[in-house]
Amino acid sequence: MDHFDEFSRPLEYLSPMDRHLRSVLRRFIEQEVMPVRRQYDEDWKEHALIEPAFDRLMGELGLQKALFPQEYGGWGIAGSDYIFRFAYLLCEELGRADTGMAVALAVTFWPLLVIHLEPYVNKRLIAEFAPLFCGTNKAMFAANAMTEPQGGSDIENMGLLKGRTIRTTARLEGDEWVINGHKLWPTNSGGVARLFGVPCTTRPGSSDIDDFAFIFVPADAKGVTQGGPYEKSGMAADKNGDIWFDDVRVPVWYRAHGPGRDAEAFYQLIPFGQVASIAFLTGAMMNMYERLYEFVSTRTYRNRPLKENPAVAGIIGRIAGDIDICRILGHEAAMMGDRRNTPYGLPLISEELVGKIRNIKDFVSDRAVENLGKVMDVLGCYGPDRDWDIEKHWRDIKIIQLWMGGKQLCQMESARYFFNCETL
Amino acid sequence: MNKGLDYLFGITAGDRDGDAPGVISLARQWAAKEVIGNRLDYQRNYAALFEDKARVLALNMGLQRLAIPVDQGGFGWHGPDHAADIAAVLSEVGRADSSTGVILALNYVLFSVLTRFSEGRPRLVEAVATSYLEDELKIASCILPGPGSAGEETPLFKGRSILARVKAHENGFVISGADLRPFAAGLKADLFLVVCADERGRPCIAVVPGDAPGIERGRGLLTTGLSVLANADISFVETEIKQENLIQGPEAVPLLFTLLNLFLGGVSLGAGMNFFEILLDWSDSRIICGSTPLKENPLCASVLADAAEEIACSRLLLDGLARLVSPCRSVQPLDTEGLYTYAVMIGARVQQSIMRAINRGMELMGSAGYAKEWHAEKHWRDVKTIQSLLCGMGAEAPAKMDTARFFCDCKEI
Ligand SMILES: Cc1cc2nc3c(=O)[nH]c(=O)nc-3n(C[C@H](O)[C@H](O)[C@H](O)COP(=O)(O)OP(=O)(O)OC[C@H]3O[C@@H](n4cnc5c(N)ncnc54)[C@H](O)[C@@H]3O)c2cc1C
Numbered sequence: 134m135d136h137f138d139e140f141s142r143p144l145e146y147l148s149p150m151d152r153h154l155r156s157v158l159r160r161f162i163e164q165e166v167m168p169v170r171r172q173y174d175e176d177w178k179e180h181a182l183i184e185p186a187f188d189r190l191m192g193e194l195g196l197q198k199a200l201f202p203q204e205y206g207g208w209g210i211a212g213s214d215y216i217f218r219f220a221y222l223l224c225e226e227l228g229r230a231d232t233g234m235a236v237a238l239a240v241t242f243w244p245l246l247v248i249h250l251e252p253y254v255n256k257r258l259i260a261e262f263a264p265l266f267c268g269t270n271k272a273m274f275a276a277n278a279m280t281e282p283q284g285g286s287d288i289e290n291m292g293l294l295k296g297r298t299i300r301t302t303a304r305l306e307g308d309e310w311v312i313n314g315h316k317l318w319p320t321n322s323g324g325v326a327r328l329f330g331v332p333c334t335t336r337p338g339s340s341d342i343d344d345f346a347f348i349f350v351p352a353d354a355k356g357v358t359q360g361g362p363y364e365k366s367g368m369a370a371d372k373n374g375d376i377w378f379d380d381v382r383v384p385v386w387y388r389a390h391g392p393g394r395d396a397e398a399f400y401q402l403i404p405f406g407q408v409a410s411i412a413f414l415t416g417a418m419m420n421m422y423e424r425l426y427e428f429v430s431t432r433t434y435r436n437r438p439l440k441e442n443p444a445v446a447g448i449i450g451r452i453a454g455d456i457d458i459c460r461i462l463g464h465e466a467a468m469m470g471d472r473r474n475t476p477y478g479l480p481l482i483s484e485e486l487v488g489k490i491r492n493i494k495d496f497v498s499d500r501a502v503e504n505l506g507k508v509m510d511v512l513g514c515y516g517p518d519r520d521w522d523i524e525k526h527w528r529d530i531k532i533i534q535l536w537m538g539g540k541q542l543c544q545m546e547s548a549r550y551f552f553n554c555e556t557l
Numbered sequence: 558m559n560k561g562l563d564y565l566f567g568i569t570a571g572d573r574d575g576d577a578p579g580v581i582s583l584a585r586q587w588a589a590k591e592v593i594g595n596r597l598d599y600q601r602n603y604a605a606l607f608e609d610k611a612r613v614l615a616l617n618m619g620l621q622r623l624a625i626p627v628d629q630g631g632f633g634w635h636g637p638d639h640a641a642d643i644a645a646v647l648s649e650v651g652r653a654d655s656s657t658g659v660i661l662a663l664n665y666v667l668f669s670v671l672t673r674f675s676e677g678r679p680r681l682v683e684a685v686a687t688s689y690l691e692d693e694l695k696i697a698s699c700i701l702p703g704p705g706s707a708g709e710e711t712p713l714f715k716g717r718s719i720l721a722r723v724k725a726h727e728n729g730f731v732i733s734g735a736d737l738r739p740f741a742a743g744l745k746a747d748l749f750l751v752v753c754a755d756e757r758g759r760p761c762i763a764v765v766p767g768d769a770p771g772i773e774r775g776r777g778l779l780t781t782g783l784s785v786l787a788n789a790d791i792s793f794v795e796t797e798i799k800q801e802n803l804i805q806g807p808e809a810v811p812l813l814f815t816l817l818n819l820f821l822g823g824v825s826l827g828a829g830m831n832f833f834e835i836l837l838d839w840s841d842s843r844i845i846c847g848s849t850p851l852k853e854n855p856l857c858a859s860v861l862a863d864a865a866e867e868i869a870c871s872r873l874l875l876d877g878l879a880r881l882v883s884p885c886r887s888v889q890p891l892d893t894e895g896l897y898t899y900a901v902m903i904g905a906r907v908q909q910s911i912m913r914a915i916n917r918g919m920e921l922m923g924s925a926g927y928a929k930e931w932h933a934e935k936h937w938r939d940v941k942t943i944q945s946l947l948c949g950m951g952a953e954a955p956a957k958m959d960t961a962r963f964f965c966d967c968k969e970i
Binding site: 438 | 701781920949952953957
């Protein structure tokens with residue numbers, strides 16, 4: 134194999150933008166990210182190095198506009214039949230360089246998808262928020278503020294809990310929603326995002342999905358307070374912190390769709406987030422392969438290149454094989470999302486689609502966590518060295534296994550679908 | 558946690574006698590009072606507090622002197638008989654902070670090696686001991702054989718390249734070698750145990766004082782864990798050492814590996830046990846699905862069981878290895894090769910198990926496990942660093958070759 138691009142993917146699945154966008158992104162990455170990414174960890178709080186790269190990626194290259202319709206200056210991707218595959222290529226390409234950066238961009242799409250994806254389109258809100266993202270050359274971020282102090286998984290466990298454990302409340306007063314609550318950990322919190330999508334309940338303790346509300350809240354609305362970013366093991370390009378909503382008032386039409394439909398539109402985010410997660414992981418593993426290739430070709434055991442030792446070859450062969458399989462699975466997961474409106478596709482909110490995509494994400498996360506750990510050991514005394522890039526990916530990607538409800542929720546949702554479990 | 562670590566994992570603790578229980582309890586008190594009790598403060602001001610706290614343990618509580626021979630003013634825990642006790646002390650220290658554990662582990666390896674080969678070199682032991690008795694935190698490091706570079710033939714230690722060379726010079730030896738990667742503390746170490754090849758390519762250990770002329774220290778490296786130990790590559794440019802500073806003979810390097818595997822296994826085990834304490838606190842108090850304590854969910858309970866199993870089995874394996882190191886306690890003494898093989902085998906297994914326990918446990922902690930505030934992630938980074946450093950390169954492959962050579966008499970691998 135001559136190049137990491139040769140890891141398998143079904144070529145007939147590629148979106149029309151694949152070749153062009155990939156080359157634009159790759160140039161951006163080589164110029165703006167690769168030369169400085171080893172310094173990102175120390176920049177976790179200030180983002181002095183990271184912010185200019187975001188300005189270029191999201192503002193100047195314009196990726197933050199991608200979902201919006203062309204009439205607002207966007208690229209119209211949300212209305213295309215390849216949004217999942219578009220997201221996959223974007224997240225994989227960026228993930229190769231820095232998964233934290235990839236997450237910050239993908240999560241900006243996340244709450245916006247709730248109002249963009251057929252059949253859940255809210256034209257008024259699209260028109261309202263388009264100027265924020267399409268009218269600037271500076272990076273503009275959104276956040277999807279789900280997780281609460283008492284737990285993140287439960288809120289994502291819509292199939293079983295249907296929003297019962299959500300504590301952030303939305304109360305209708307005249308023509309305004311009044312929001313109270315505490316969210317934590319959303320990507321692009323910690324003072325970064327200008328717009329939040331906030332899952333709330335209109336009746337605390339209710340398991341009726343009609344009481345689930347998805348409401349947009351501008352970050353500068355009165356009553357919104359944000360804490361500083363948390364210090365984490367990795368993913369420095371993504372800031373995460375606390376957000377408090379204290380009698381925050383937004384217009385009544387900032388609710389995405391209304392009773393019942395909010396929950397469905399929100400549930401679509403789960404497969405999207407999982408597909409993006411898989412893409413971050415395959416991107417990171419492809420870069421792992423590049424660095425591993427260099428190491429095992431230039432370093433020796435018994436005075437021969439490591440890769441020529443059959444025992445080592447057994448290990449690295451399995452690792453590369455895993456990347457190949459994971460990439461095929463990732464593209465399949467993206468295609469499942471893009472087939473949603475076809476006669477042979479499944480709606481994004483079907484238990485089958487959610488179960489199958491969660492299953493792929495769980496599988497790929499496990500492979501990535503194990504393989505990056507193994508590659509650190511192949512590098513041995515160079516494994517923990519930032520200069521070899523492996524340890525950064527190892528630290529960064531662990532959270533991908535843990536977020537969005539964690540591994541155990543993935544296992545439960547898979548079991549629920551494959552075995553028709555009724556009480557899990 | 559209502560049962561306590563001793564009850565859960567300390568089944569062999571009853572074997573200890575003499576001063577051991579007291580010293581172990583001293584280390585535990587240090588861990589609780591100086592670090593674990595003030596975790597948040599320690600984490601936030603780590604760079605500043607690390608050395609202060611390590612000093613308390615090493616100097617005020619005297620653990621820096623533990624392995625120095627009695628006749629040199631130390632506590633005399635350098636022989637094989639004390640291997641198990643040392644590993645237990647290191648586990649207590651590792652519970653609090655792996656970097657402090659690594660400093661002490663390397664210190665104990667140093668004195669165990671020096672005293673084991675002290676015959677004919679009384680001044681060396683005395684000189685090193687004297688410096689370790691000063692009121693200063695001392696850090697020893699070692700440079701092990703590892704990956705070579707393609708196209709360059711090097712002498713080998715069991716397939717691993719020996720990159721430092723030593724040759725006779727006047728009344729002593731000179732060492733040369735460029736950009737060698739120490740185990741830790743390249744910038745800070747006061748002394749290096751360097752595995753080098755003599756003029757006939759045979760592995761030996763050079764004891765090189767950190768201030769010897771001709772030592773060049775590279776730039777500080779950014780590392781996954783143990784970052785406070787400030788590693789850097791080292792070059793020896795015709796660095797002179799005294800004759801007695803070179804330890805030759807076929808037993809020296811295998812002993813070094815044996816002790817590193819045992820003692821660093823102790824450190825990682827301690828980190829794993831403290832991770833488990835953190836995990837238990839979390840799983841006692843975290844509620845999922847609105848009303849179920851995390852640990853009462855059968856799937857989560859099975860993950861907790863996995864973590865417990867890995868740690869408990871590691872503890873037993875390490876106790877077994879310590880017994881093999883102390884021949885009088887073992888059933889059947891092993892020769893150098895056998896002991897080396899068991900040490901490498903068990904050492905690799907213990908590091909893998911502790912990493913697996915932490916990786917699995919982190920699954921249950923969600924974002925909390927990933928936040929620096931909770932300290933779980935520090936154990937994860939530190940143990941991973943120890944594991945990668947200890948295996949040297951090639952993941953498990955070189956250790957598997959050692960094992961196959963010993964058990965199956967393979968000749969060509
Ligand atoms: C870098 C980063 C980015 C993030 N981005 C976002 C974001 O954009 N938006 C956002 O809202 N949050 C975000 N999070 C938070 C993250 O999604 C949550 O932390 C995650 O969903 C887990 O929630 P928790 O930490 O509260 O753990 P808990 O929900 O308390 O879960 C603890 C454990 O219980 C298990 N569990 C839960 N329910 C079940 C069940 N029914 N059966 C079996 N096991 C179960 C879980 O799998 C997990 O192992 C982010 C976190 C990080 C670190």
